[in-house]
Amino acid sequence: MSDVAFIALTIAVFAVMAVVVQGVERLVRPVASSDRTDSLGGQQYTAHPDADSGDDSRGRAASVGAVGMGALPDGQVAR
Amino acid sequence: MSTAAAGWLQAGLLVLALALAYRPLGDYLAHIFTTGRHWRVERGIYRLIGVDADADQRWPTYLRSLLAFSVVSVLLLYGFQRLQAHLLLSLGFPGVKADQAFNTAASFVTNTNWQSYSGESTMGHLVQMAGLAVQNFGSAAVGIVAVIALIRGFARSQTDRVGNFWVDLVRTVCRLLVPIAAVFAVVLIAGGVVDNFSAGHAVTTLAGQHQVITGGPVASQEAIKELGTNGGGFYNANSAHPFENPNPFTNLVEIFLLLVISFALPRTFGRMVGDNRQGYAVVAVMVILWVASVSGISFFEAGQHSAAALAAGGSLEGKEVRFGIPASTLFSASTTLTSTGAVNNAHDSLSPFGGGIAMLNMMLGEIAPGGTGSGLYGILVLAVVTVFVAGLMVGRTPEYLSKKLRAPEIKLASLYILTTPALVLIGTGLAIALPGEQASILNPGPHGLSEVLYAFTSASNNNGSAFAGLSVNTVWYNSALGVVMLLSRFVPMIFVLGLAGSLASQRAVPASAGTLPTHRPLFIGMLLGVVLIVVALTYFPAQALGPIAEGLH
Numbered sequence: 001m002s003d004v005a006f007i008a009l010t011i012a013v014f015a016v017m018a019v020v021v022q023g024v025e026r027l028v029r030p031v032a033s034s035d036r037t038d039s040l041g042g043q044q045y046t047a048h049p050d051a052d053s054g055d056d057s058r059g060r061a062a063s064v065g066a067v068g069m070g071a072l073p074d075g076q077v078a079r
Numbered sequence: 080m081s082t083a084a085a086g087w088l089q090a091g092l093l094v095l096a097l098a099l100a101y102r103p104l105g106d107y108l109a110h111i112f113t114t115g116r117h118w119r120v121e122r123g124i125y126r127l128i129g130v131d132a133d134a135d136q137r138w139p140t141y142l143r144s145l146l147a148f149s150v151v152s153v154l155l156l157y158g159f160q161r162l163q164a165h166l167l168l169s170l171g172f173p174g175v176k177a178d179q180a181f182n183t184a185a186s187f188v189t190n191t192n193w194q195s196y197s198g199e200s201t202m203g204h205l206v207q208m209a210g211l212a213v214q215n216f217g218s219a220a221v222g223i224v225a226v227i228a229l230i231r232g233f234a235r236s237q238t239d240r241v242g243n244f245w246v247d248l249v250r251t252v253c254r255l256l257v258p259i260a261a262v263f264a265v266v267l268i269a270g271g272v273v274d275n276f277s278a279g280h281a282v283t284t285l286a287g288q289h290q291v292i293t294g295g296p297v298a299s300q301e302a303i304k305e306l307g308t309n310g311g312g313f314y315n316a317n318s319a320h321p322f323e324n325p326n327p328f329t330n331l332v333e334i335f336l337l338l339v340i341s342f343a344l345p346r347t348f349g350r351m352v353g354d355n356r357q358g359y360a361v362v363a364v365m366v367i368l369w370v371a372s373v374s375g376i377s378f379f380e381a382g383q384h385s386a387a388a389l390a391a392g393g394s395l396e397g398k399e400v401r402f403g404i405p406a407s408t409l410f411s412a413s414t415t416l417t418s419t420g421a422v423n424n425a426h427d428s429l430s431p432f433g434g435g436i437a438m439l440n441m442m443l444g445e446i447a448p449g450g451t452g453s454g455l456y457g458i459l460v461l462a463v464v465t466v467f468v469a470g471l472m473v474g475r476t477p478e479y480l481s482k483k484l485r486a487p488e489i490k491l492a493s494l495y496i497l498t499t500p501a502l503v504l505i506g507t508g509l510a511i512a513l514p515g516e517q518a519s520i521l522n523p524g525p526h527g528l529s530e531v532l533y534a535f536t537s538a539s540n541n542n543g544s545a546f547a548g549l550s551v552n553t554v555w556y557n558s559a560l561g562v563v564m565l566l567s568r569f570v571p572m573i574f575v576l577g578l579a580g581s582l583a584s585q586r587a588v589p590a591s592a593g594t595l596p597t598h599r600p601l602f603i604g605m606l607l608g609v610v611l612i613v614v615a616l617t618y619f620p621a622q623a624l625g626p627i628a629e630g631l632h
Contacts, residue, residue, distance in 0.1 A: 003161060006181040007154065009558070013565045014150045020570055021146070024577035025139050027487050028584070 083381075086405020089331050090373070093409070096335050097342050104339065105346020105358065111254050112227050112247060113351065121249050128245065135240035138580030141228055142573060144244035145221060149188055149569065152217055156184040159210040160202075169203035170278050170293075182557035187211050189568035190218035190450055192304075192311030192420055192543040193560060195552040199293040199314050204276060211311060212300045216260075219307025219340075220251035222452030225572050226344065229456050230351045232579030233480045236587045241579050255340075256307060263336055264302040270332065271325040274298035297322055305336035308450040310420030310543045318410070318423040319399055330406055330423060337419045341365075341448035344455040352480055356598035361458055364606050368447035372412040372440050379433040380404050397428025408433070415440035418450030420543025427530070427547035434546070435626030438533055441540040442618045443610060444499060450541060456575045458606075462597065463492045463578070465609045469595050469602075478594055481587040488581055495574040499539050500617045502567050506535035506559060507621065519550040525632070529625035534560065536618075539567040 080088075117125070117132055125132040136144065159166075160175035160183060175183065179195055186193040192215075198207065224247035231241045268274050277294030284290055297313045301323055304311060318324040318333055342362060349358025381404050383394040398407045407424040414421050415437045426437055440447070446458040467484050470477030477484040510516050510531045520527040530549040537544055538560045545551070551560065596602065 003177055006157065006177050006558075009181065009562070010150065010153050010157070010185075010565075013562055014146060014569075016566075017146060017569050017573060018143075020573050021139065021142060024491065024573055027490060028138075028577050028581045 082400075082403030083405055085327060086403050086409065089327060089334075089406050090409050093331060093334055093338075097338055100339050101343050101346050101362070104343035106350060108223075108255065108340075108343060108347040109350035111250050112242070112347075117246075118253060121246075121253055124249050124253075125245070130243070130245040132243065132246050134243060136243050137239045138228065138232075138241045138576050138583070141241050141244045142576040145225065145572065145576070146569060148217075148244070148248070149221065152188045152214060153184045153565070156187060156210050156214060157181060159206055160184065163203055163206050166203065166205050168205040168208075168276065172201060172203050175201060175206075178554045178557035178561075179552060182561040183211075185561035185564045186543065187214035187309070187311060188218055189541050189564045190222055190307070190309055190418065190453070191538060191541040191564045191568070192309045193538055193545065193564065194311055194315075194543070195557055195560075197315035198312060199295075204295055207300065207313060208296055212303060215300070215303045215307050215309040215311070216252050216256050217248075219256060219303070219309060219451045220248050222308075222450050223251050223255075223340070223344075224248055224452070225575055226348075226452040226456040226459075227351075229459060229575050229579045229582075230348050232582035233482060234352045235583045236585060238583050239580055241576070241583055256303065260299075260303040260306050263306065263332065264299045266332060267298040267301050267329055270329040272298040272301055272329055273322045294322070301333065302336065304421060305333045305419065306340065306451075308337055308341065308417045308419040308454075310337075310414065310418075312421060318421045319425070321401075324423055326401060327406060330402055330410065333421070333423075334410055334413050337417050337421065338413055338448060340451045341417055341454045344448070344452065348455060348459070354480075354598070357480065360598045360603055360606075361455070361462070362448075363603050364458065364610070365446070365448040365454070367603075367607060368443065368610070369412065369416055372416055372436055372447070373409055375436045376412050376429070376433045377405060377408040379430045379436070380408050383430060394428075394430055394433075397425030399424060411437055412440065414544060415542060416443075416445065416447045416449070418445040418453060418541045418543075420537065420545075422544050425547060426533070426544055431526075431529075431626045431630030431632075434529065434533075435622060435630065437544075438529070438536055438626065439615060439618070439622065441536045441542045442500075442503070442622075443614055444496075445540050445542065446610065453541065457571075458610075460492045460495045460575065460578070461609055461614070462606055463488060464496065464613065465602070465606045466595060466597065467492070468609065469605060475593060475595075478588055478590075479597060481590060482582045482585050483588060488578060491574045491578045491581065495571050495578075496613065498570050498574070499567050500614075502539040502563050503532075503535045503618070504621060506539065506563050507532050509559070510535065510556075513555070516553070516555055519553060519556060521548045521550065525625050525629040528621075529629065532621055532625050535563065538563045541568050 157180050160180040163169050163172060163174045182195055224244060227247055228241040273294050274296055275294045279291045279293040281291050295313055300313055312323060314320040314323055324330055324333055345358040345362040349355040381393040388394045393404045402423055410423040426434060429437060444457045446454050448454045449457050463479055463484055466477045466479040467489050520531060522530060530546040533546040534549055534551060
């Protein structure tokens with residue numbers, strides 16, 4: 001088989017995946033706010049009521065997570 | 080000290096080292112993906128590729144970026160191999176033939192590193208360094224960023240943004256993989272792994288035979304090969320080759336590297352969702368499966384009762400004497416549970432049940448601890464299914480980490496679980512059924528089936544290790560396994576990113592007294608049950624016809 005065949009095979013496999021992506025988008029879209037453009041705000045996962053607060057403190061974790069998960073003032077970007 | 084005692088000492092040291100690394104490495108990973116600061120070199124890369132590093136992407140955009148990066152990587156690596164003869168440091172090798180180049184490109188971009196070629200007689204140094212090794216970094220990073228997006232899906236609420244693929248990718252490479260790989264490359268060189276640009280030395284052996292010993296930049300590739308759970312060896316013998324893995328010290332370092340990121344990622348998960356106990360629960364399941372696998376393979380390899388095995392103190396066929404049985408089985412279990420696929424012994428020579436466990440490790444979906452990133456997202460998908468099953472039992476709407484598990488989430492989790500077994504079993508069936516491909520099977524009976532089953536299991540789970548005894552360097556096997564590797568890597572990732580988007584879009588539900596605690600031993604046991612019943616039993620008929628039939632014969 002030639003180079004063209006294997007390049008075409010590669011592109012065909014990824015084209016199939018692109019179709020799968022569209023299918024998954026349709027599956028998720030009815031419940032997602034897909035038209036939001038600036039929805040960077042988020043909130044932390046609330047742990048089970050009996051979560052411990054030892055050295056692995058959720059307070060410390062939350063402060064890191066707060067930056068990462070989008071708990072930032074409006075207009076700032078979370079990562 | 081006996082070989083066995085040395086092997087078990089290695090296992091103890093390994094567990095200690097992994098336990099010590101769990102918290103700092105996991106926290107560092109969380110920091111990488113949560114800090115708002117960019118390094119100067121990173122800002123330069125973003126400018127070069129035209130990325131707005133401060134803009135988050137919607138999950139479909141994140142996913143399309145990932146797929147675009149991967150398809151371009153496949154095509155570039157394919158071209159690199161085909162043009163090898165015209166490149167520097169080609170060592171006089173011609174371009175890799177088309178079907179093999181396709182297979183190798185798919186293999187390295189998907190983190191599989193299945194090799195239908197012998198590195199020392201096929202690839203020049205430049206292709207190894209600038210082609211294959213670059214993908215060792217890239218493919219490992221892609222797995223990690225995928226699970227980070229999923230974690231953000233759990234942690235964020237009412238958004239469709241799961242991060243920026245390009246920023247996550249660059250940070251993973253610059254802040255995690257390159258620094259650790261560089262340090263451990265030096266450690267491996269100190270341990271005796273070669274690293275040079277030698278084109279080969281012609282020597283005369285003690286038996287009077289002539290042999291060419293090829294050198295190369297081995298240590299620098301060995302570090303990322305293990306760290307990124309890639310597994311593609313510089314030499315055909317992989318980590319059984321004395322230049323890649325010369326002694327028990329380097330053996331221990333290599334096993335540590337192939338496990339360390341995947342075992343630390345649950346800590347990152349716990350950290351990023353704000354409850355470290357969730358990470359402990361996940362890593363507990365991983366550890367239980369890993370210990371069971373190491374124990375199982377060791378038991379069957381040490382317990383052989385043939386005359387040769389009794390004389391040698393165990394089944395030493397296919398194993399390096401410098402490692403012995405415990406350090407070989409420790410490597411085999413770890414490499415097949417992590418999607419690494421590097422080997423320090425011949426898996427085809429494992430006892431039937433020992434080889435069956437190695438195969439089962441891959442069939443579990445590479446989750447204990449699995450590939451870099453892919454292991455964690457695999458077990459999180461299974462955790463979603465576990466919570467769903469538990470919800471069915473008590474009649475409650477299932478919730479996991481404050482997110483309701485509704486129809487879309489369960490559909491995506493189910494599709495994820497079904498994809499890999501379908502590729503394994505359909506691929507194996509085709510290989511057995513096609514008359515022209517039966518000639519590739521060199522062993523008759525159950526062992527021949529095991530070799531084909533192992534090949535498709537390894538490719539479909541992005542492991543890359545191989546049983547010997549199957550001639551896979553044919554157009555059909557190179558093409559079929561290449562397609563299987565691509566589909567089995569990226570189709571599940573599509574479902575994972577879809578799951579991330581679906582979870583992120585939800586409003587967080589506060590935990591109540593009726594919420595199933597997902598950090599307790601009960602949940603750990605249930606998750607183990609789902610892994611063994613839902614996943615492992617899928618393959619039972621195929622295992623029964625292969626390794627189990629051979630072992631009971």
